[in-house]
Amino acid sequence: MMPKNNAILKSFGNRVRDLRIEKGINSQIALANKAGLDRTYIGGVERGERNVGLKNIEKIAKVLGVSLGELFRF
Numbered sequence: 001m002m003p004k005n006n007a008i009l010k011s012f013g014n015r016v017r018d019l020r021i022e023k024g025i026n027s028q029i030a031l032a033n034k035a036g037l038d039r040t041y042i043g044g045v046e047r048g049e050r051n052v053g054l055k056n057i058e059k060i061a062k063v064l065g066v067s068l069g070e071l072f073r074f
Contacts, residue, residue, distance in 0.1 A: 010048030011074040017046045019064045019071070035059040 016031075025031050028046060032039040037056060044050035045060070052060075061071045 006048065009051060012052065012072070013046045013048040013050075015071060015074055016042075016060060016064070019066060020046075023064055025063070031060070031063060034063040 020028075020031050025034070028042040029039045031037075032042040035042070035056075036059060041050060041056075042060075045052055057068065057071065061068050064071070
């Protein structure tokens with residue numbers, strides 16, 4: 001079941017954080033650098049404060065080595 005309202009942002013952010021740690025990317029800065037994104041942007045994503053665009057979701061998924069579908073398995 002999909003989360004409602006801002007809960008989806010929190011769920012997505014938690015998923016990104018969990019996958020980042022699982023994949024051995026130990027900092028938001030490292031993920032940001034690999035994805036070509038700003039470190040503060042990744043921090044906002046992981047805290048559920050950013051409504052992430054599709055192009056950036058794709059960049060994050062590629063760095064984490066997961067499919068787009070896998071990134072949305074909360």
